[in-house]
Amino acid sequence: MSPRSVRACALSLAALWLTGCPDPGGEFDAFTRRAGTRTTDAGMLSCESAEGELPEPEQLSGQFLLSVSTILGRETPFVYLLDVEVAREDGSYQITMSATPLLASDRKTPAGEASEPQSFTVEPNGCFESPPQTFMVAGPANPILPVPATSELSFLGSVASAVRDDEGRVTFWCGQVNGRAISPLPMPIDGSTFAATRIVDPDALPPVVIDCDMTPARPL
Amino acid sequence: MKLRIATLACLLFASHASASGFDVARFGSDQAHAAAPTPYATYYNPAALSLTRKGELALDVITAIRSASYDRTDTTVAEPRDGRGANLGKSSLTDVLVGPALAASFRIGDLGIGLAAVAPFAGSAHWDGNNSFRGNEKYPGAQDGRARWHVISGTSQTIYLSAGAGYNFRKIGLSLGASANLIYSTLDLTRATTLQLDDALANEGRIHIKGSGWMGSFAVGAMWEILRNKLWLGVSYQAPPGMYDGMTLKGKVRTNFGTVSSVDADLHQTLPDFIRFALRFREPSYELRLSGDYARWSVFDNQCVSQRGAACTINKDGSASESVRETLISSSARNWKDALSLRLGGSYYFKGGWELLGSLGWDGNPVPDSMLEPTYPLGTDVNYQVGGRYRFGKRWALSIAYTGMYFLPRDTTGKSTLDTLMPPGNMPSADGKYTQYISLFNTFAQVYFD
Numbered sequence: 001m002s003p004r005s006v007r008a009c010a011l012s013l014a015a016l017w018l019t020g021c022p023d024p025g026g027e028f029d030a031f032t033r034r035a036g037t038r039t040t041d042a043g044m045l046s047c048e049s050a051e052g053e054l055p056e057p058e059q060l061s062g063q064f065l066l067s068v069s070t071i072l073g074r075e076t077p078f079v080y081l082l083d084v085e086v087a088r089e090d091g092s093y094q095i096t097m098s099a100t101p102l103l104a105s106d107r108k109t110p111a112g113e114a115s116e117p118q119s120f121t122v123e124p125n126g127c128f129e130s131p132p133q134t135f136m137v138a139g140p141a142n143p144i145l146p147v148p149a150t151s152e153l154s155f156l157g158s159v160a161s162a163v164r165d166d167e168g169r170v171t172f173w174c175g176q177v178n179g180r181a182i183s184p185l186p187m188p189i190d191g192s193t194f195a196a197t198r199i200v201d202p203d204a205l206p207p208v209v210i211d212c213d214m215t216p217a218r219p220l
Numbered sequence: 221m222k223l224r225i226a227t228l229a230c231l232l233f234a235s236h237a238s239a240s241g242f243d244v245a246r247f248g249s250d251q252a253h254a255a256a257p258t259p260y261a262t263y264y265n266p267a268a269l270s271l272t273r274k275g276e277l278a279l280d281v282i283t284a285i286r287s288a289s290y291d292r293t294d295t296t297v298a299e300p301r302d303g304r305g306a307n308l309g310k311s312s313l314t315d316v317l318v319g320p321a322l323a324a325s326f327r328i329g330d331l332g333i334g335l336a337a338v339a340p341f342a343g344s345a346h347w348d349g350n351n352s353f354r355g356n357e358k359y360p361g362a363q364d365g366r367a368r369w370h371v372i373s374g375t376s377q378t379i380y381l382s383a384g385a386g387y388n389f390r391k392i393g394l395s396l397g398a399s400a401n402l403i404y405s406t407l408d409l410t411r412a413t414t415l416q417l418d419d420a421l422a423n424e425g426r427i428h429i430k431g432s433g434w435m436g437s438f439a440v441g442a443m444w445e446i447l448r449n450k451l452w453l454g455v456s457y458q459a460p461p462g463m464y465d466g467m468t469l470k471g472k473v474r475t476n477f478g479t480v481s482s483v484d485a486d487l488h489q490t491l492p493d494f495i496r497f498a499l500r501f502r503e504p505s506y507e508l509r510l511s512g513d514y515a516r517w518s519v520f521d522n523q524c525v526s527q528r529g530a531a532c533t534i535n536k537d538g539s540a541s542e543s544v545r546e547t548l549i550s551s552s553a554r555n556w557k558d559a560l561s562l563r564l565g566g567s568y569y570f571k572g573g574w575e576l577l578g579s580l581g582w583d584g585n586p587v588p589d590s591m592l593e594p595t596y597p598l599g600t601d602v603n604y605q606v607g608g609r610y611r612f613g614k615r616w617a618l619s620i621a622y623t624g625m626y627f628l629p630r631d632t633t634g635k636s637t638l639d640t641l642m643p644p645g646n647m648p649s650a651d652g653k654y655t656q657y658i659s660l661f662n663t664f665a666q667v668y669f670d
Binding site for chain 2: 024027032144148184185186188189
């Protein structure tokens with residue numbers, strides 16, 4: 001029994017209205033000490049070490065298959081169709097993204113509306129950190145539990161490190177996702193990852209990978 | 221199995237002796253029921269307050285020793301090879317708990333007034349761990365035992381601060397009474413869970429739910445003196461805590477799914493109302509008693525936890541509306557059924573102030589096989605009580621009684637439907653074999669101020 005619960009019992013004893021000595025809070029804390037947390041830097045990019053040049057806007061623009069792999073379920077990512085538009089004006093490199101959630105059951109059928117387009121600026125070295133944006137998915141698009149989920153996410157990465165094909169077109173980019181789940185259960189999800197693979201043929205979507213190491217998602 | 225000696229140090233209302241469900245209204249032993257003129261009539265039947273002595277103070281200290289076992293025989297997600305025995309197998313529980321119940325009554329003519337502080341609903345459980353997984357780094361949750369998917373450690377208490385009055389209409393031998401209850405209820409529980417609401421070892425996390433709240437209720441009763449100074453019939457109705465809107469306990473929920481979070485939350489549940497009845501026949505040298513209650517446990521359909529201020533209605537099949545699912549934190553399906561309890565007993569009065577008392581009882585089962593799980597390892601029980609009472613002069617009396625409660629063993633293998641409910645109302649399977657025995661000691665002191 002923890003000192004805290006001993007104190008609680010003593011106080012209760014004095015009041016004659018006494019709670020029990022089972023210590024549910026202590027059991028929770030003990031598990032947390034044993035299990036730790038699942039934050040990881042697997043596959044993270046470091047903008048400090050990012051190499052390569054920024055792709056031309058038309059080389060990054062297009063549609064990607066986006067996976068957001070949260071620390072709550074690494075191998076079962078949220079999957080989206082990601083529309084990307086890039087503009088370079090007055091020396092500023094700006095990305096505008098909009099994501100449409102896909103059914104968790106097949107990872108290819110749209111399940112809900114596209115998110116509001118969000119723009120953010122990329123640093124000259126290719127690094128970016130998008131401002132927090134609210135993402136909502138319907139229950140069928142939630143791969144962890146089929147209930148509606150809302151989260152506020154910020155994407156961090158470097159387009160300078162993006163994988164390109166022979167023509168310089170970006171075929172894969174990735175990075176870290178920070179933020180928090182808002183519903184159904186509020187909790188931080190810093191340390192999650194994203195991976196975006198270019199869609200060449202909309203009828204044959206690429207395999208879903210979950211991080212910069214191109215770790216495959218758990219098969220359906 | 222570990223005897224939780226530490227609990228001896230703590231007075232606790234959570235005696236496990238049940239009439240049915242986790243109704244633990246056994247204060248006053250066999251001498252307190254719906255036709256008994258003791259201060260505890262404030263709770264059992266306020267009409268009987270009109271027949272109490274001019275002044276009486278009652279304190280019953282109840283000591284309960286509970287032993288129970290749960291042999292989990294099925295899982296929702298199969299155990300991995302290196303996790304064999306983490307989810308399947310036996311757990312046991314031994315608790316020693318002590319709780320007081322205090323009441324006083326005063327009578328002026330045909331009007332009786334009572335005050336009581338009692339805990340008619342309570343429960344407590346701390347299942348033992350699984351030493352074979354102690355220190356296991358891959359499955360750090362498994363050491364908390366095989367019952368952990370439903371409860372690792374938990375307490376719940378509902379304390380009544382009651383005031384009541386009864387009036388005796390002498391000409392017709394009828395008493396009527398009513399009481400009002402100010403109720404404080406708490407719940408504190410930790411269990412294992414996953415975000416997928418199954419029992420997959422690889423995804424094991426924890427949820428700790430802690431909440432409390434104040435609410436009200438009432439009781440009304442009648443008592444009829446069928447044969448003057450010989451035969452009484454008492455009937456009472458005890459409304460559910462929180463009246464008919466259920467209870468909302470406010471508190472916090474902490475979760476650990478690889479990341480720890482804490483959120484303000486509401487726990488929603490509805491506890492039953494009761495109809496109590498008792499028949500008491502008294503002769504100078506003996507007394508016979510038949511008492512019982514009917515508990516409407518069918519209203520206890522779910523223990524639902526939502527974000528603060530949100531609705532939390534879960535359908536019996538586990539489904540919920542879109543808006544509820546957006547703010548739901550946890551759902552524990554109960555779907556219990558109404559239950560009846562009966563007790564037949566009596567007393568024999570010896571010369572010199574001695575009384576021998578005893579009874580046989582039966583408590584019906586409110587928990588269907590499909591819903592049984594280790595948080596409330598209940599069922600049909602048969603019980604007996606033996607005890608004695610001695611009067612020290614005109615002012616004091618002390619009773620000591622022992623009650624043994626044998627719960628009929630239950631095997632729900634293949635019957636648990638907790639994991640086949642629709643999300644978000646599903647939980648891991650609780651298939652298994654359940655046993656339970658409770659020893660209950662009443663130390664009941666009465667002081668008279670006639």
